[in-house]
Amino acid sequence: MSVRPTDTTGVGGLSGGAAGGNDPRFHGEPHLLAEPRAGVPDIIDTLDGFQRYCELLSQGVGPLGADAERASGYRYGHEDWLVQFKREGAGIGLLDPVALAAQGADWSQFNDAVGDATWIIHDSLQDLTGFYDIGLRPRRLFDTEIAARLLGLHRFGLSAVTEYYLGMTLAKEHSAADWSYRPLPRDWRNYAALDVELLAELMDHMSRDLVRQGKDEWAREEFAYALREGLQPRKPHPVPWLRISHINVLSHDRLGQAVAKALWEQRDRLARQYDIEPALLLSDAAIIEAARKKPHNNREFRAIRSLNVRVRIHTGSEQDKMFERYAPIQRSVKPSLWKTTIQQALDLPQDQWPTMPQPQHDAQTNAPRSMKYWQTHHPHRYETLQNVRRVIAQIAEDTHTPADVIIKPQIVRNLCWTDHPECRDVAGFFTEQGARDWQVRLLAASVSRVIM
Structure with missing residues (x-):
């Protein structure tokens, strides 16, 4: 059922031997890679350093390993605080995009230096949007996480994949660090550099395995899709406070919704002002508790402890010190502000209470996820869904590919969310829902037969 390609070039630059070659896995005892072979690089945070590294990249050869680090859980925004790259002939570059932006760095110079080289990224949808915000424009992509999923690996974190193919594990002790901290300690720089140290070698091994399994064309389509999706401006949430x-x-408590909305908006305003993670000012759990209890006086407000104490996060690790850096900001926000915000929400007239949007169970986008709901209210649709799932499970087994990689489960639910799925053009429906061509070719005929 796999689709064989006619060439081995294009998106991702896949190449390798013929299918049916030797097992590409590493056989032996894996070992920890302590630091990059060329040593731990310094941070590039000046225009001169940036331009010198761009020159090295322009003289380099082969693909470009890429990664990024953010300050998630500490700062308000989602910007990259460190971007790291490696290319043969240029070595590893750890670039500070915030410092470089302040000095007027032109990232088109970086793009020109790299040209049409393939960018190797692990879990690219986590990093591409940040790259886009900076001004980086990859032209071709190889995503090692997507490849790992297509190849049926049971673990697809970067360290697990490098262990599987290269026999090397990577230390991950700084994955949750506050990357806005300056100067970056040496061991943090070492961690960041290791994330790109092995990507080119990993791509070589995985490319051969994709060819061996007849999935190289699938991978090209997935990489192209991820590249298109990732290089888009960030889309704001249509109703931001509903992310609580x-x-x-609170779905049946409109006054509670008013309290929650008011607290979320106040917290968001302060978090933006102080550039701090909103949950470090007030947790979502505290917002929900306040919205349910609706304190009307000082006694009731003081009884909600989470509104009256500073948010503290204890991990038992070095992270605790990082969180304590934000304690002065936390202490500057007094509990009385939350009390005033709650009271103002409770005083709102009913016609100013918010209304939560109702879920739309239409077959195009949002068939329900609950199987109990399907069984209870739509048993015929449920039976059709189960039949389709069995067919997809068999194809997944035959191709050694996880079923949720072969097709998104939501697309399958959407297809069956009708009493007459047999009237559907399955191939056209899958395409409209965002399935890639390889998925349509692999599934459409078999699914069409089972719903007839």
Whole structure:
């Protein structure tokens, strides 16, 4: 059922031997890669350093390993605080995009230096949007996480994949660090450099394995799709305050929704002002508790402890010191501000209470996820869904590919969310829903037969 390509070039620059070659896995005892072979590089945070590295990249050869580090959980925004690259002939570059932006760095110079080289990124959708914001424009992509999923690996973190193919594991002790901290300690720089040290070698091994399994064309389509999706401006949430965790517990409590919305908006305003992670000022759990209890006086407000104490995060690791850097900002926001915000929400007239949008169970975008709901209210649709799932599971087994990689489960649910799926053009429906051509070719005929 696999689709064989007619060439081995294009998106991702796949290449390798014929299918049916030797097992590409590393056989032996894996070992920890302590630091890059060429040593731990310094940070590039000046225009002169930036231009020199661009010159090295222009003289380099082969693909470009790329990664980025953010300050998630510490700072308000999602910007990259460090971007790291490696190319044969240029070595590893650790670039500070914030410092370089302040000095007027022109990232088109970087893009020109790299040209049409393939960018190797692990979990590219995590990094491409940040690259786009900076001004980076990759032209071709090889995503080692996508490749790992297509190849049926059970673990697809970067360290697990390098261990599987190269027999090397990577230390991950700084993955949750506050990357806005300056100067970056040496061991942090070492961690960041290791994330790109092995990407080119990993791409070589995975490319051969994709060819061996007859999935190189699948990979090219997936990489092209990820590149298009990732290089898009960030899309704002249509109703931002609905991102509060467990907001659904207030689905029938409009006054509670008003309290939650007011607290979220106040927290967001302060977090933006102080450039701090909103949850370090007030947790989502505290917002929900306040919205459910609706304190009307000082006694009731003081009884909600989470509104009256500074948010503290204890990990038992070095991260605790990083969080403590933000304690002065946390202490500057007094509990009385939350109390005033709650009271103002409680005083709102009913016609100013927010209304949560109702879920739309249409077959195009949002068939329900609950199988209990399907069984109880739409048993015929549920039976069709189960039949389709069995067919996809068999194809997944035959191709040694996880079913959720072969097709998104939501697309399958959407297809079956009708009493007459047999009237559908399955191939056209899959395409409209965002399935790639290889998925349509692999599935459409078999799924069409089972729903007839």
